[in-house]
Amino acid sequence: DAKTTQPNSMESNEEEPVHLPCNHSTISGTDYIHWYRQLPSQGPEYVIHGLTSNVNNRMASLAIAEDRKSSTLILHRATLRDAAVYYCILKSGGSNYKLTFGKGTLLTVNP
Amino acid sequence: DAGVIQSPRHEVTEMGQEVTLRCKPISGHNSLFWYRQTMMRGLELLIYFNNNVPIDDSGMPEDRFSAKMPNASFSTLKIQPSEPRDSAVYFCASSFSGEQFFGPGTRLTVL
Numbered sequence: 429d430a431k432t433t434q435p436n437s438m439e440s441n442e443e444e445p446v447h448l449p450c451n452h453s454t455i456s457g458t459d460y461i462h463w464y465r466q467l468p469s470q471g472p473e474y475v476i477h478g479l480t481s482n483v484n485n486r487m488a489s490l491a492i493a494e495d496r497k498s499s500t501l502i503l504h505r506a507t508l509r510d511a512a513v514y515y516c517i518l519k520s521g522g523s524n525y526k527l528t529f530g531k532g533t534l535l536t537v538n539p
Numbered sequence: 540d541a542g543v544i545q546s547p548r549h550e551v552t553e554m555g556q557e558v559t560l561r562c563k564p565i566s567g568h569n570s571l572f573w574y575r576q577t578m579m580r581g582l583e584l585l586i587y588f589n590n591n592v593p594i595d596d597s598g599m600p601e602d603r604f605s606a607k608m609p610n611a612s613f614s615t616l617k618i619q620p621s622e623p624r625d626s627a628v629y630f631c632a633s634s635f636s637g638e639q640f641f642g643p644g645t646r647l648t649v650l
Contacts, residue, residue: 471641
């Protein structure tokens with residue numbers, strides 16, 4: 429599996445935007461970029477995914493570099509509920525559903 | 540839908556005892572995953588099923604671990620005999636089109 433690199437931790441203030449970076453320089457052409465997050469004492473939850481184009485949904489936006497070697501998860505207005513570990517994961521296309529979780533980024537949101 | 544259901548939520552047992560963890564996936568999902576999470580090793584995929592058939596069990600630590608999926612609505616993960624190093628949170632997840640939905644987890648403590 430291609431690897432991803434994320435900062436161990438980041439801090440943000442409530443109601444400010446947050447940009448969570450992820451490097452994946454060995455990404456292959458068929459790898460999708462997935463983001464999951466894990467709130468304290470809960471299972472991970474899906475946030476967003478993309479292949480080449482930027483993506484938006486109700487939770488976040490995903491900005492993908494033109495060369496696809498990096499991406500950024502954007503939370504437009506952080507809330508206290510967004511405090512979690514955020515995982516950037518590369519997943520092969522096709523029928524292989526395997527996800528390999530790294531250490532992720534622990535996001536702290538200050539009131 | 541109630542989401543992925545896991546039972547029990549907490550299990551405390553003594554070394555050498557058999558432990559059975561249970562999972563009910565979301566109705567209509569055709570893939571099921573068992574993960575284990577510890578502070579030291581993070582979130583690890585143990586095994587995953589597609590259409591009730593085990594596809595990849597390379598993450599199963601050893602022969603003491605076994606998993607079954609007798610039908611589309613039920614799966615078990617069994618540890619026999621259990622050891623203190625098996626203490627962890629075990630998550631079950633299900634999927635239909637790629638996005639995985641995680642259950643609340645079972646916190647296992649082996650004394």
